[in-house]
Amino acid sequence: MIAVDTNLLVYAHREDSPWHAVALRTLTELAEGPMPWAIPWPCVHEFLAIVTHPRIYRPPTPMVIAIRAVRAWMESPTLRLLGEGPDHLDQLEKLVLVAKVEGPMVHDARIAALCLSHGVRQLWSADRDFSRFPALKLKNPLVK
Secondary structure (H helix, E strand, C coil): CEEECHHHHHHHHCCCCCCHHHHHHHHHHHHHCCCCEEEEHHHHHHHHHHHCCCCCCCCCCCHHHHHHHHHHHHCCCCEEEECCCCCHHHHHHHHHHHCCCCCCHHHHHHHHHHHHHCCCCEEECCCHHHHHCCCCEEECCCCC
């Protein structure tokens, strides 16, 4: 299973992003394809926070439209939304201790732990910080 990080969701949603066309095409292929794909819940929350933030985007996306985008992704029958389970702290602990993660990087470790706990084989992201977690294969689908 492939999981998608926040930045791809933002780029696919925001038409003013230079990566919009390729990110939208990538998400559409996943959503309409036969294989299961995933979005970690923290990425949904972060997507909502970013696209509606008036200091990041002018104009920001209205919350009702941002929620509508999430609901549209949720219509994909192959989408799995990843949340914490009973083993989450164990998985998170391993990742943060091995990678010596602190502060804001805990957010990325949380996403990596969710992916690993749910059997994700690859995380698609433009964020190279995930390379700190070698147990999770990283791919940037925006560059060939």
